[in-house]
C-alpha cells in the first residue's frame with residue numbers, strides 16, 4: 001500500500017522586496033509517496049524552484065510570505081519551530097542544485113563537504129566513522145578511487161564528478177526525500193544520462209522519494225511516475241507521467257511536450273510504441 005510522506009496544500013509564496021507584493025507561487029498542491037519519483041516541469045520562472053525551496057525549508061523568512069501547509073512527519077514545515085525544521089534539513093529532506101560548483105565550498109576538501117550532514121545530525125559519530133561513511137558514499141555514487149576523491153578540492157573534479165559529490169553529500173544521512181532542482185542542466189548529454197541513472201538507482205535501492213525538477217521533459221518522462229506542470233506560478237496539469245505525456249490536457253503542456261525531440265503528439269502513444277518495436 002502506498003504511504004504518503006509529504007503533503008503540500010495550497011502553498012502560496014509572495015515576495016515583498018519590491019514596492020508591490022508579487023505572488024510567485026499560487027495554490028501549489030503536491031503529495032509525495034514513499035519511494036516515488038515526481039517530476040516538476042514548466043518554463044523558466046514558472047515557480048518550480050521556489051516551490052522546491054519552500055519544501056526544503058530553504059526560503060528566507062524575510063521579505064516573503066508563505067501560506068498553506070507543507071506537512072511532513074506530522075509537522076507543518078512552514079510554521080514549525082526552527083529547531084524542528086533544522087532537524088529535518090539535510091537529514092530527512094535533502095536538496096541538490098543545478099551548478100554544483102556554487103554549492104560546493106572551493107576551499108574545503110570533498111570529504112569534509114560530504115560529511116557535513118553527519119557532523120550536524122550525528123555529532124556523536126567519530127571522525128573515523130564519518131570518513132568511512134563518506135568514502136563508501138563516494139563509491140556508491142560511482143566515483144572511482146573514492147579515497148583519493150575524499151582528499152580533493154572541487155576544482156580538481158569535472159562537472160559530472162562534482163554533481164556526484166553533491167548527491168553523495170545529500171544522500172549521506174539517508175534522507176527520505178531528495179529534491180533535485182535541474183541537477184543535470186549544466187552537464188553534457190552523456191553525463192546527464194549517468195546522473196539520471198544514479199538517481200534511479202538511489203530510488204530503487206534506498207527507496208528514497210525524489211522530486212525531480214527539470215526543463216528536460218524527455219528526462220522526466222524516463223524517470224518519473226508522476227508529473228506536475230507549472231506555468232506562471234500555478235500548477236496547470238498533473239497526473240501519471242505516462243498519461244500526461246500521452247494525452248496532455250492543456251495546450252501549454254502540449255507545447256512543452258511537442259518540443260521534445262522525436263515526439264509526435266499526432267500519433268497515439270500505443271501505436272507509437274508498436275511502431276518503435278517494429279524497428280528494434
Ligand SMILES: Nc1ncnc2c1ncn2[C@@H]1O[C@H](COP(=O)(O)OP(=O)(O)OP(=O)(O)O)[C@@H](O)[C@H]1O
Pocket residue numbers: 015017022024042043044045046047048049050051215
Ligand atoms: N527575490 C525575488 N523577488 C521577487 N521575485 C522573485 C525573486 N526571486 C525569484 N522571483 C520570481 O519568482 C518566480 C519563480 O521563480 P523560480 O526560480 O521558482 O522559477 P523556476 O520555475 O525555477 O525557473 P527556472 O526554470 O528558470 O529555474 C520568477 O518569476 C522569479 O522572477
Ligand SMILES: [Mg+2]
Pocket residue numbers: 048049050181
Ligand atoms: Mg529554477
